[in-house]
Amino acid sequence: MSKQFDNVSVVAKANVYFDGAVTSRTVLFADGSKKTLGIMMPGEYEFGTDSKEIMEIQSGELRVLLPGETEWKEIVGEGEFTVPANSKFKLEVRKVTDYICSYLP
Amino acid sequence: MSKQFDNVSVVAKANVYFDGAVTSRTVLFADGSKKTLGIMMPGEYEFGTDSKEIMEIQSGELRVLLPGETEWKEIVGEGEFTVPANSKFKLEVRKVTDYICSYLP
Numbered sequence: 038m039s040k041q042f043d044n045v046s047v048v049a050k051a052n053v054y055f056d057g058a059v060t061s062r063t064v065l066f067a068d069g070s071k072k073t074l075g076i077m078m079p080g081e082y083e084f085g086t087d088s089k090e091i092m093e094i095q096s097g098e099l100r101v102l103l104p105g106e107t108e109w110k111e112i113v114g115e116g117e118f119t120v121p122a123n124s125k126f127k128l129e130v131r132k133v134t135d136y137i138c139s140y141l142p
Numbered sequence: 143m144s145k146q147f148d149n150v151s152v153v154a155k156a157n158v159y160f161d162g163a164v165t166s167r168t169v170l171f172a173d174g175s176k177k178t179l180g181i182m183m184p185g186e187y188e189f190g191t192d193s194k195e196i197m198e199i200q201s202g203e204l205r206v207l208l209p210g211e212t213e214w215k216e217i218v219g220e221g222e223f224t225v226p227a228n229s230k231f232k233l234e235v236r237k238v239t240d241y242i243c244s245y246l247p
Contacts, residue, residue: 039153039154040155041151041152041153041170042152045151045152046146046148047146047152047167047169048144048145048146049146049179049200050145050200051181051240053181053240056238057181057238062179065146074152074154076156076181078162095156096155133158133162135155135158137154
């Protein structure tokens with residue numbers, strides 16, 4: 038069976054960024070934590086974080102420039118990276134990318 | 143508070159159609175029913191149904207040609223249409239469209 042999140046709430050409306058090139062759905066957990074499940078179309082993006090974020094790539098192809106880094110990290114297929122709170126990171130998405138973003142306290 | 147679905151399960155991986163131009167997330171309800179929450183980028187699409195579907199447009203701009211119809215139905219902003227089981231329908235999406243699809247028995 039494919040991975041799923043149980044006993045959660047899902048916000049009906051999508052989060053839409055970059056004219057829809059990046060969209061996500063917000064999933065709320067009973068313990069008060071939050072994840073977004075998102076899709077990124079090919080393109081170049083810069084994002085800012087409020088909280089610390091773990092980005093889990095479920096499928097896709099992209100590279101990421103994390104804050105303070107000078108080398109891009111390549112992800113093909115599955116992968117993961119962590120972004121500190123209150124920082125910015127850049128993404129170059131080459132193929133449609135399906136991600137799970139976890140917001141940490 | 144924005145509309146949300148409570149006590150549901152959400153499948154982690156996205157459903158991806160048309161090279162990512164149409165994507166959705168599957169939401170499973172305790173009563174066994176299912177909805178998908180989706181995004182359609184501008185473009186022209188044809189879909190087929192297995193079960194009867196109610197498509198609720200939360201935001202966007204599109205027109206739909208329902209099976210057996212000769213006139214396109216225009217939706218700007220919010221709207222809704224129903225598609226019979228085992229049929230095909232066409233969509234012309236003009237602006238990024240956020241939808242909820244309910245699958246009926």
